Amino acid sequence: MITFFIALACLIGGYFVYGKFVDKMFHPDDRATPCVSHPDGVDYCPLPKWRAFLIQLLNIAGLGPIFGALSGAIWGPSVYLWIVFGTIFAGGVHDYLSGMLSIRNDGASISEITGKYLGNGMKQVMRVFSVILLVMVGIVFMVGAAGLIANMTPPALNKQFWVIVVLIYFFLATLLPIDKLIGKLYPVFGICLIIMALGVGGGTVIRAISDPTNHPMVELTLQNLNDSGKSIWPFMFLTVACGAISGFHATQSPMIARCVTNEKEGRQIFYGAMVAEGIIALLWASAGIAFYYNRDPAVGSITANLLALGGGNSTTVYEISTGLLGKVGGILAVLGVVACPITSGDTAFRSARLTIADWFHIDQVDMKKRLALTLPLLGIGYAVSFVDYQVVWRYFTWSNQTLAMIALWAGAVYLVSQKLNFWIAAVPATFMSAVSMTYLLMAPELYLQLPASIAYPAGIVVALAFFAIFWFRAVNPAKKGSLVFE
Template identity: 45%
Template sequence: MYTFLAGIALLIIGYFTYGKFVEKMFGVKENRATPAFVNNDGVDYLPMSTPKNSLIQLLNIAGTGPVYGPILGALYGPVAFIWIVVGCIFAGAVHDYLTGMISIRNRGAHLPELASRFLGKVMRHVVNGFAVLLLLLVGTVFVTTPAALLNVLMNGKVALFIIIAAIFLYYILATLLPVDKVIGRLYPYFGALLLISALGVGVGLVVTGQPIPELSFKNFHPAGASIFPLLFFTISCGALSGFHATQTPIISRTTQNEKEGRKIFYGMMITEGVIAMIWAAAGMSMFHGYNGLQEVIAAGGPGAVVSQASTTLLGAIGGTLAVLGVVVLPITSGDTAFRSARMIIAEYLNIAQKKLSSRLWIAVPLFVISAALTQIDFNILWRYFNWANQSTAVIALFVGAMYLYIAKKNYFVPLIPGTFMLLMVITYILNAPIGFGLSVTVSWIGGAIGTIILLALFFNAAKKARANNLPLEEDISGWNKVA
């Protein structure tokens, strides 16, 4: 219990200390007009309040990641708490803040455009492919997972394909309509449900005195549970997730002032970390040890853990509300996944999105492909999603490092976690069955060599960019309006 409570306390302290340090290091410009005003088109670019932006950001980035990931991560034992806390403060929140703020400085540009500017034009095409693939996988996975949970919640009384069709219909509307018409109106209510349900489970764990394992050298993690590199792919959204880099530009286009960035980007990642801690603790404590947890997951997946834990801690009514809070997570990330994919493709092809017809012909093929992907085994999709997700996180962290290097600021803040995850990403794909299937030793050696080579290329490009005074932000001279 003490490890769990200390972890949550450290996350909150991290927001007020390291978050403030990162904000000061980046250098907020309160008088600089944001894309919400400069590029206002009434669809994707428009000003919204900080509370609304914060809740939308939280729901955009969360998905099932801070629930399902930590539940699966609980199988690794209390070491999962370390990755959630350290990863969230020093990697995930830094990743989200820098991506959001650099996007604000560049008319709300998405990651492919930022990668093109700061890592080279070739990277624009590479990252565009990565981002669209990732978003399609996210959108597809976040159709099937909430549909399955709702099907269980309704005792199978409504056919699964009907629930999937209804979710797809909502996604189509949320993707095509202006951001303030559906997302802006519904998310405050969804956000309240999410936070109340997570808080209810957390309080329930403490009040009922659940035996949450403490971190110690003897109880670091269960025997046979290999931590490196699998833990860092199992728990992603609760610690570090590249998916967030595809979501923050949605809110960078609606943020009214740069001073709001720490609350919206850094703060909501910390909030997601707290949710991850709660569900990791529930997984470790409520099923008679790791073997019991494994049996529940094998029988019904992480969704079964959510259902049983919620009902046990909060009763039938409270448990149902908690499950609905979890259902909200993937739905409110799935809709913005498709919206982001539309925006990224439009940006890549330089197609204005003010007209509905322009949005429609980009969005329709995305939904057709996603519908086809729902026929593929979920477990296979999830494995590829995990690797693509963390690879995207590495790219986003290196974009932040390049920006800060050119600006002659502390680029080690994103570079250190970026380098660590680069090693994990390369090693994983060399070793994993979905990759090259090489031995563990060969994979680690290959990962180290690949990391060193890519770091050398980064510094070579960074020195050239600084020497050539690469512009760091969009020129908005002549624009006087600020929030």
């Protein structure tokens, strides 16, 4: 339990200390933001700071900090370290820079931002890559939410029925102005999210105090407890995903950047929302470890129990919620969990619409033009929803963290161009390059499946090569003024 509270204190302290440092390095000012200079009543809508923060949090806090954190708990308490340090030094910086760079580029999507700072070739890659990722995210969260709701309803209302219901909501949220549906419903979803966090966190602590033998909040150990044989590096770093750093957030931050009324609100909205998501991930990782802990090796271990359930999924969440809080309290907690994928899936499809609109310069004030983009996106999402959920999730994790790596490199180049402290982005960018490349070489679903003896050094070499390119093309260019990768 001591480890849990230290980790929680570090996350909160990280927001006030390192978050303030990052904000100071960026130098936010009083220039007019996009929604102030040209509001359009659809996507560029001024929002108060509290509402912008809440929407940003609900946008980014999908199933990643819940399903991902529970799956990460299979490796044991070492998952706490990645959630804490990843959130403070990587995820928070990534989300902050994504949002602030969008504000300074008229609310541009992450693909357009990447193109400006990393070159036109990377812009074309990111346009395609980000749209595919957003559709995958929408599918993952649509199916995940439907599975959670199906666990609480009669068998006649099966999972596929709820997929259709969620899809209809996604359609409306993608199509309508941001303040008409999302802005109205998100305070309700926010209340559900708070109830879930307090319920699961409080239930885990109370149960650990009342039954320390069978359900302790296990203290930190660097030992790999994963019985499947998968190593901590890089598999845990990709599995936890959104609970530490997520490229998906780079697609969401521009949406809120179009609604922020003052640059100086950026730390609270972008960095603050990532820290809040890190806290959610910490709560669920702790709950998974404590709930499935067993001292008797003959009965099973934390990881054996979680592996038997498939890690983080709707069954695991429902079992933990009802086990900690009883039937009624558990259902309330699950409703809070349901709010996460619904409020991220809807904006995933919305971001896909905006990315395509930015790409082809399609005016989104016109309802017919919004409809022409929305219908195909949702149709593709529904068709792919029949694919096995675990397969989609595995591809999502790698592509998600690779996008985060690219967004961080774009942020680092911007900071260099403004003669600001680029290390705050370049260090996590290099780290995430190593993580993503190592996983690419080792992951079974990506087919190479190289041994660790080759994948580990190869991943590090690729990451150092990326840093060398960054250094010689941006920090110390041979040709003066060459600040992008063409």
